[in-house]
Amino acid sequence: MSENNTSAHALLGVLSANSVDRIFIVPGESYLGVLDALLDFPNIDTVVCRHEGGAGFMAVAAARAAKRISVVMTSRGPGASNAAIAIHTAQQDAVPLIMLVGQVPKKNLRRGAFQEIDYQMMYGSIAKWVYEVTDPKEMAAATLKAIRIATSGTPGPVVLVIPEDIQQQLVTQPQWKALEQIPGHPSSELVEKVASQIKNAKKPLIIAGGSYESKAGREALRRLAESWQIPVAVSFRRHDIFPTTHDLFVGELGLANAPHQINAFNQSDFILALGTRLGDITTQGYTFPASPIPEQTLLHCYPDEQVIGANFNTQYGMVCNPIALANKLAERAPDNDEKSSLWVKSLRDIYQQSAAWPTPPHANDGVAFWKVVKSVAEHAAKDAIICLDAGTFAAPVYRNFPFHPSQRLVAPLSGAMGYGVPAAIACALNHPGRQVICMVGDGGFLMNGNEIITAVERDLPILFILSNNNCYGSIRINQELEHPGRISGTTLFNPDFSAMAKAFGVQATVVQSEDEINEAICTGLKQKRPAFIEVKSSLDIELHGNFHS
Ligand SMILES: Cc1ncc(C[n+]2csc(CCOP(=O)(O)OP(=O)(O)O)c2C)c(N)n1
Numbered sequence: 264m265s266e267n268n269t270s271a272h273a274l275l276g277v278l279s280a281n282s283v284d285r286i287f288i289v290p291g292e293s294y295l296g297v298l299d300a301l302l303d304f305p306n307i308d309t310v311v312c313r314h315e316g317g318a319g320f321m322a323v324a325a326a327r328a329a330k331r332i333s334v335v336m337t338s339r340g341p342g343a344s345n346a347a348i349a350i351h352t353a354q355q356d357a358v359p360l361i362m363l364v365g366q367v368p369k370k371n372l373r374r375g376a377f378q379e380i381d382y383q384m385m386y387g388s389i390a391k392w393v394y395e396v397t398d399p400k401e402m403a404a405a406t407l408k409a410i411r412i413a414t415s416g417t418p419g420p421v422v423l424v425i426p427e428d429i430q431q432q433l434v435t436q437p438q439w440k441a442l443e444q445i446p447g448h449p450s451s452e453l454v455e456k457v458a459s460q461i462k463n464a465k466k467p468l469i470i471a472g473g474s475y476e477s478k479a480g481r482e483a484l485r486r487l488a489e490s491w492q493i494p495v496a497v498s499f500r501r502h503d504i505f506p507t508t509h510d511l512f513v514g515e516l517g518l519a520n521a522p523h524q525i526n527a528f529n530q531s532d533f534i535l536a537l538g539t540r541l542g543d544i545t546t547q548g549y550t551f552p553a554s555p556i557p558e559q560t561l562l563h564c565y566p567d568e569q570v571i572g573a574n575f576n577t578q579y580g581m582v583c584n585p586i587a588l589a590n591k592l593a594e595r596a597p598d599n600d601e602k603s604s605l606w607v608k609s610l611r612d613i614y615q616q617s618a619a620w621p622t623p624p625h626a627n628d629g630v631a632f633w634k635v636v637k638s639v640a641e642h643a644a645k646d647a648i649i650c651l652d653a654g655t656f657a658a659p660v661y662r663n664f665p666f667h668p669s670q671r672l673v674a675p676l677s678g679a680m681g682y683g684v685p686a687a688i689a690c691a692l693n694h695p696g697r698q699v700i701c702m703v704g705d706g707g708f709l710m711n712g713n714e715i716i717t718a719v720e721r722d723l724p725i726l727f728i729l730s731n732n733n734c735y736g737s738i739r740i741n742q743e744l745e746h747p748g749r750i751s752g753t754t755l756f757n758p759d760f761s762a763m764a765k766a767f768g769v770q771a772t773v774v775q776s777e778d779e780i781n782e783a784i785c786t787g788l789k790q791k792r793p794a795f796i797e798v799k800s801s802l803d804i805e806l807h808g809n810f811h812s
Pocket of ligand 1: 654679704
């Protein structure tokens, strides 16, 4: 702003200049100044949510869907506490998120004032940066810094805390421009060295991660894999960065890899870990590659020096743009490199066996939910966005769903329940006209299912599919493994979900038997408004079908 304006205008001006066109909120008396300034930014869509956890999850999913910074705004104390789950998920999922929090007046700071929290203490270990703006003149610079920190290196959450009395103070600010960030490109010498290492490798393997979650990223990864004929395993829950239907796709490194598949990956002589943090689940608890000294030559490329070498000794630690590296390596592929097609085929065969839809045992206690997932796979649009909550119902999606090149998976790497419904709303807002399908368990639905009202308000064509097994199924499965027959704290008493959906104004259907599945899915997918299917799911199948998620 070149003229005098409030610090809240400076905040929103910087956000707006940096492509923020939507903000997810639950209002609070501690940020009335920012709410007021929002009226002067008609280009920012204010999505009013019902719980800060839901608002935060919407912002996390929006950042992921749009591949850019997203914003949640909460009130002090209670509001900020409710939103903690989104800060944690943004950190685990490496998603650039800004949380704005109203704060007690500046003069009352650190007096234990009404609803006061020291956010540095509270969020210091999960947010990348927590900053309390106590001088209105620094608001614009602090906002720009927040964006920079959230989007650079390993993307993640930042918390910007704004005492209520400084939001409406006048400040003079220059016009803030958009922040351009271009992560460093790898040097030609190093690329040359890596190319000759790939040439010499007999069994190279790419482990690709979230840095490729963009159009340019997917294209670069595909070009690299195809030009050198290198098989691609994707990191935890990143199924959609490389088509699972592609001959070079050899699986996800997740929660349910069979030992023989990991053994086969371990036969590799050169691992190219690209755009992945090589985190806990992807590396099977830091065992593949072996930590700290892998059995293979390891190239690890990620735009954050703190990640490289942290758990795995690497011959090629490359702190640079993984997309640029993939493109440069693809350019250097020889015309006639003869990588062993047997190597690729052996890994692809293992993947295809594990991804084959299972043959159903007969269930007496309800519908095998994997059949619902199969029906969705058969009938969903080829560019559908699949949003998942946490729970065992999701296991067939991770294991068996054949993702087409334009289909997207939006699921929490943090494993947070309550994510699915808000994520679907954020994705539908972000991609008008695109089919969005949300799958959620009965446990997860009652955490943030209330946000479904926004789908009704905005007429979003989302198909919500609820798997009702009257149980916190994932936990029950683990309970049966460790304490067989001793059911404790995992059974659920549920409401009438379809009546509940109808009360929100959503058309609802109940699927009680397997012969009702296809019709319900096809009808639901045709709706131009929110639609809801409750599936009376079989818990027996989940308990005995080895469906971890
Ligand atoms: C916010 C949160 N609380 C608790 C958990 C632990 N947890 C993981 S899965 C799960 C059960 C999910 O139950 P439900 O939504 O009914 O799906 P199901 O597993 O039965 O398919 C629980 C409690 C979690 N991941 N996130």
